[in-house]
Amino acid sequence: MKIKFMQRAIELARQNITKLYGGPFGAVIVKDGKIIGEGSNEVVKNNDPTAHAEIVAIRRATQYLNSFQLEGCEIYCSCEPCPMCLGAIYWARPSKIYYAASREDASKANFDDSLIYKEINMSLNKRLIPIEQVLPEKAKEVFKEWNEGGIDIVY
Amino acid sequence: MKIKFMQRAIELARQNITKLYGGPFGAVIVKDGKIIGEGSNEVVKNNDPTAHAEIVAIRRATQYLNSFQLEGCEIYCSCEPCPMCLGAIYWARPSKIYYAASREDASKANFDDSLIYKEINMSLNKRLIPIEQVLPEKAKEVFKEWNEGGIDIVY
Numbered sequence: 001m002k003i004k005f006m007q008r009a010i011e012l013a014r015q016n017i018t019k020l021y022g023g024p025f026g027a028v029i030v031k032d033g034k035i036i037g038e039g040s041n042e043v044v045k046n047n048d049p050t051a052h053a054e055i056v057a058i059r060r061a062t063q064y065l066n067s068f069q070l071e072g073c074e075i076y077c078s079c080e081p082c083p084m085c086l087g088a089i090y091w092a093r094p095s096k097i098y099y100a101a102s103r104e105d106a107s108k109a110n111f112d113d114s115l116i117y118k119e120i121n122m123s124l125n126k127r128l129i130p131i132e133q134v135l136p137e138k139a140k141e142v143f144k145e146w147n148e149g150g151i152d153i154v155y
Numbered sequence: 156m157k158i159k160f161m162q163r164a165i166e167l168a169r170q171n172i173t174k175l176y177g178g179p180f181g182a183v184i185v186k187d188g189k190i191i192g193e194g195s196n197e198v199v200k201n202n203d204p205t206a207h208a209e210i211v212a213i214r215r216a217t218q219y220l221n222s223f224q225l226e227g228c229e230i231y232c233s234c235e236p237c238p239m240c241l242g243a244i245y246w247a248r249p250s251k252i253y254y255a256a257s258r259e260d261a262s263k264a265n266f267d268d269s270l271i272y273k274e275i276n277m278s279l280n281k282r283l284i285p286i287e288q289v290l291p292e293k294a295k296e297v298f299k300e301w302n303e304g305g306i307d308i309v310y
Contacts, residue, residue, distance in 0.1 A: 047223045049246040050210050059203050068202045084242025090271045091204040091239060116245045 013078040021045035027053040029061040037061025054085035097131040100139030109143030168233040176200035182208040184216040192216025209240035255294030264298035
């Protein structure tokens, strides 16, 4: 199941290559084996610097659940969450985080978050919400396709 | 001017004591001496764990500017931003951050962010976006009023 859900998160990332809502990032939230919220990066589409895929997905899932928390849910992120998104995930309290591409993969693909990582130190070791990497190679393909598209990075 | 804008952020925090949209937190975004966006915590009102005052204010200000960044803006926060909000502020790129109550003050008032702070280390020293504390005593009064109201902390 985790492969299928991560494939969906990566597919959402890939769709943004042509939709140009923002960068090639996707996220899916799952409860009891069903997707209850998903999102892609909509920063450019909505003029909203907070509209990362994870935040969009969290907001949709909490609307669906009519709750401000995501108890018993899992979040699948096509790329390792940035500090903003990881903070949001902690506030939302899902039971597990899955990610595919790493932040280093994102950096190599010219998504340079180094300013933020310099300011907010993060370590993914020993987290209270378990975190697991799944399908990194599939997610990196999307970064490659994005860059091969010759699209200016807007975000 | 900075006193006036922080007073407004603190007033927004205070209004939440009776409105119960979420915790007693407020934020204001200023450009060229004018407020272009403001927000209070709306986590409970909107079932949105990402709707901290800073995120709400950033989203409104970027809508107003029709841009996904806050170049040349200042953000006034009634309390030191949590990691999620600090991440959002860095993505939005205002030129300066002001805050009133500290995270320790929030913790003493039973807003316990220790889980997040344990997971995402933050240091407010030597930040690339300058940060300055203003009116901490005024902001702490609001926490006191919140707790004296005997309201269960919902967030």
